Amino acid sequence: MSELVQRVRDVLPAVRQDLEDLVRIESVWADPARRGEVQRSADAVAKLLSDAGFADVQIVSEGGAPAVIARHPAPAGAPTVLLYAHHDVQPEGDHTQWNSPPFQPTERDGRLYGRGTADDKAGIATHLAAFRAHGGNPSVGVTVFVEGEEESGSPSLSRLLAAHRDTLASDVIVIADSDNWSTEVPSLTVTVRGLADCVVEVATLDHGLHSGLWGGVVPDALTVLVRLLASLHDDEGNVAVEGMHEAAAADVEYPPERVREETGLLPGVCEIGSGSVPQRLWAKPAITVIGIDTTPIDKASNTLIPRARAKVSMRVAPGGDAAAHLSALTRHLERNAPWGAQVTVTPGDVGQPYAIDASGAVYDAARSAFRDAWGAEPVDTGVGGSIPFIAEFAKAFPSAKILVTGVEDPATQAHSVNESLHLGVLERAATAEALLLANLGSDGQVAT
Template identity: 50%
Template structure:
């Protein structure tokens, strides 16, 4: 039996020894094109879920391992398959819920990939492939850490463990809230680890303590009953593209800062982060200026942003001398911590209607909402995970905000109000999640897996 004093070292050794196996299993998962968006084969998402469930069963520590689906509220559809596993706590120990997602983003333009997106490829200390970082690596950090705990302590450890590996996070988590409600008893936990964020850099771990919220919607702009000849009527008749461009330009001021009344900002200090670092991590070339005001991290973490992410309009190939009668755009807004997503959307819609030029008719559809999140950093689990980070990485972790959103965390808070939520991750700033050539930094993966294994050991030694 492992002594109390040697337990952490035994767990660490087991975690490090298990890295090659975890990476091999990660490669298996990356080969499955588990894209949950409409128009892609849902059978691949099912195959991914079954493969992940098989890895969980192979651990031999869970009382139940299932692939389940929940209804999408307001529809007759079921959400994508998710993996759920449970193991009850014993002898007064806490229960930890480990979350990640096994679905991935679409590939985009495959010609931009340097290696096939669903063929895991090693180059220069990184593993390339869609989902290699976001978020199949999160799944393997969880499973690899559990493997290490079992190897070091045996399968009769006392920590309660639940797994929830979602299958539609990239596609909007449409059944997430219903899934939580359906499985609340099984997923109830004292600590929740969401392994779907990033780190300060490739060598410095981070605990994500704030996340911007988001709202996304489609807006249709209409100015004409039908298309008209641009030579015959241009100059007197406003076409929909003209109205759309004019309207969208009112969303930002001359500095590129959001100019919508009613969107709030959060006043909070940020670490040092210079323009050179922004250019390196974001791919911003010299000569193109950053936008917004204030410190760079305040713009990314604590202020709103608005992005036009899609447009339906005549393509360049189909361009003709025609006044377009209508144009549709997709608008995605990030919301500062402290503001409800629904309130932010209402402010943006009111702005659009107030600034619609030439009497253009506006229609708003497909609204999605995700509230921001702020972590309570006073809990014992936060102290434990910071210690685990320091021990695994050899440097102290950074508390950081994230400009992106994880909308379902608000659902976790609502369903499990007493749980301490830890938002961690395996990504580094050069991982290019959602982009061509997504990759995982292998040393970061190793450290993240070791850190989580050490966290599990700490929780197994803790009386609830």
């Protein structure tokens, strides 16, 4: 074990350089103008995997972004492990809000800043480090699958899994796209919330009216919309939509000061909802208004607005059905509009939640690897966000054991400005994955 740990350390400087090169590629699939950068990113990932010793490397696409699949065949009787990551990144937002250029990796205080440093190009780096530490010849089969449109909801993933099912078939699936409890304590993610969203439009008039002449007599659409959106929560901030599912969360401590530190709550702003933080964050539904279309302030006039609309995003607790929850949200919006306003709800994306039974030999092997790499007992946690493709993998490969790991920590700020990777976490995550491959290749650990 100590020799393998040292080999991880030996390969990390080169892996970090490879990671920085990937971060410099602006692989934002959501931006049509940068689709060429996504292709360039796929080409770079394919070359890295080929250079690492994978003999079978291909770039594939099923009507969406390019993905990379690389295979190292399993020795006789050994299991095959699928290592997942994604090479696309979120849009960077306002460059002026970054402390350093978003696509120029910059180290400060032991963290590497830049878009995709953690989410999820560090997942690619973790897989590279683990494979290289084994000299390109681990005692298990390894398939690396690097997707190219995860940040856009993985719309072509089901087609990729169907078209390349035999190539991707595996006994264990490691998804390196999640969080850790802290920079010193690792996590195994065992539950993720689902996602559903919609656009709600309210209409009260067939044209705008002078607010002085008709204000106080006929309702404007924006006031209606505000009142309708306010009905989604009770006075404590709990979701007030009927038909929502609630699960049980892990019994771990999440004190208020940690919430305030990790979120940047402003002075005087309170938490919302009832129950423990893990319960609210991992096991209860949440509804957020993420956008409103109406008249901009600089174009406002004394006019009653005839139409207004909002995008509403909902998180679904593990065990719930995202499609059924979207139907419940739609019914609520249609039935609760004040003053008889007309309501149109347009459904959007749906991603199912997932809960993992993290027991058995594979999970024992993973926890052992985490203990040895981190020097700390891993914590089973949930994720407040959504990773809908986990359910896709479970559906495509029902007999495979799924491990959800990652290189993020509470200070990573994935999807936000100043995203960063803790370099110590990268080393520990890579070491844990290298040890996991060794554990899974040991006699008696995993039956194929």
